Amino acid sequence: xxxxxxxASLRDEFPILRQLxxxxxxxxxxxxxxxxxxxxxxxxxNDETCDGLMKxxxxxxxxxxxxxxxxxxxxYRLYPGDSCVMTASCLLHHMNVDFxxxxxxxxxxxxxxxxxxxxxxxxxxxxxDHLNELVRSRFSQLTWVIRQxxxxxMPSRIAEFLVEQYVIRESSVLSLTHxxxxxxxxxxxxxxSRILKYFQEEGLIDQSRKKIRLVDLENLKKRIV
Amino acid sequence: xxxxxxxASLRDEFPILRQLxxxxxxxxxxxxxxxxxxxxxxxxxNDETCDGLMKxxxxxxxxxxxxxxxxxxxxYRLYPGDSCVMTASCLLHHMNVDFxxxxxxxxxxxxxxxxxxxxxxxxxxxxxDHLNELVRSRFSQLTWVIRQxxxxxMPSRIAEFLVEQYVIRESSVLSLTHxxxxxxxxxxxxxxSRILKYFQEEGLIDQSRKKIRLVDLENLKKRIV
Numbered sequence: 001x002x003x004x005x006x007x008a009s010l011r012d013e014f015p016i017l018r019q020l021x022x023x024x025x026x027x028x029x030x031x032x033x034x035x036x037x038x039x040x041x042x043x044x045x046n047d048e049t050c051d052g053l054m055k056x057x058x059x060x061x062x063x064x065x066x067x068x069x070x071x072x073x074x075x076y077r078l079y080p081g082d083s084c085v086m087t088a089s090c091l092l093h094h095m096n097v098d099f100x101x102x103x104x105x106x107x108x109x110x111x112x113x114x115x116x117x118x119x120x121x122x123x124x125x126x127x128x129d130h131l132n133e134l135v136r137s138r139f140s141q142l143t144w145v146i147r148q149x150x151x152x153x154m155p156s157r158i159a160e161f162l163v164e165q166y167v168i169r170e171s172s173v174l175s176l177t178h179x180x181x182x183x184x185x186x187x188x189x190x191x192x193s194r195i196l197k198y199f200q201e202e203g204l205i206d207q208s209r210k211k212i213r214l215v216d217l218e219n220l221k222k223r224i225v
Numbered sequence: 226x227x228x229x230x231x232x233a234s235l236r237d238e239f240p241i242l243r244q245l246x247x248x249x250x251x252x253x254x255x256x257x258x259x260x261x262x263x264x265x266x267x268x269x270x271n272d273e274t275c276d277g278l279m280k281x282x283x284x285x286x287x288x289x290x291x292x293x294x295x296x297x298x299x300x301y302r303l304y305p306g307d308s309c310v311m312t313a314s315c316l317l318h319h320m321n322v323d324f325x326x327x328x329x330x331x332x333x334x335x336x337x338x339x340x341x342x343x344x345x346x347x348x349x350x351x352x353x354d355h356l357n358e359l360v361r362s363r364f365s366q367l368t369w370v371i372r373q374x375x376x377x378x379m380p381s382r383i384a385e386f387l388v389e390q391y392v393i394r395e396s397s398v399l400s401l402t403h404x405x406x407x408x409x410x411x412x413x414x415x416x417x418s419r420i421l422k423y424f425q426e427e428g429l430i431d432q433s434r435k436k437i438r439l440v441d442l443e444n445l446k447k448r449i450v
Contacts, residue, residue, distance in 0.1 A: 140319065140320070150296070
């Protein structure tokens, strides 16, 4: 992680701060920081970290959970323009989460550190409302994840994952290992390998070492149920 | 569902309303209702319903999701003293959930209907804070559910479910079908049957028609990992 020197107009970056009076805003600006993370760099390593409210300017953050054996599941991703409330969860009572966050690709964020943000949010209810609204949006995403895990079949989830990656990467050739897909979906490598082999036999994808090529996108999409 | 006549001191029932001025509180009291639900009666049938903030006085509510085939998973349960924010989710922006709610046993709740509650929550930030705090608590419960589904084995989850039911029902003889356990855990009946048969062979439980008797509670607990 690298601190960048660029300064930001906080009113532009965080519209929610527009009503903040000039003095508060200036003090908040002084603590704001731009940060750059390398691809696969950890943004939050454990639930004790509480850097502050982050807004993604460029790149992509992945929010995920991990068990003691290293098994993972991705909960959601944040794209440019999205704000991350999990890095500010200590400002909110009863917000106990054990999410990990990594930059999936090189990522630049603006950070409003909790040190001063906490004080501001006390005297400025709109900011607190905004944090709560972010929590509620993520709440809906978690219910979606549960719905996927419990009610969708693995073939459907893998097809959806591949199509999603095609959109994110803007390429039909995906550099992905079976292990990485399993980690994203909270499944086992063997399960993913079996289903990908089946997709290949059906002519939906082609596989070579660490690469998956989407051959028949239209029919792959039909596997999402 | 039955409306009950009993009136409540809202300040006692909802400590969060303590600071509310007398006039607001009186108007809120006039809309408050006591309701009784039978065992297995639906409290919320779909995500369009938005009755209001409910507090469980007696009994137990189950919050769950269901797919179009009737497959279910229980997200959490609410016990006497707990408040249900999902029945008031329309008061909160970006709170899109498709949870179903049923009374598991005969249940009595106090309801503060959204009609007037919405107006109060605008002028009385403590109430809004309280709703948001409830959302955050449930958020943590959802992450726990995901963690369980993805990272815990089914034998462990079934053992935990049986011990939980033992505590709730205060009985080591549980009237439960394999189907009901599968629905609670978002699994398939066949999977549950196979694991229960294994638990029986190990001398942890005994099974007869629609009944499971916990024979060796101490060792059953050791299966929870």
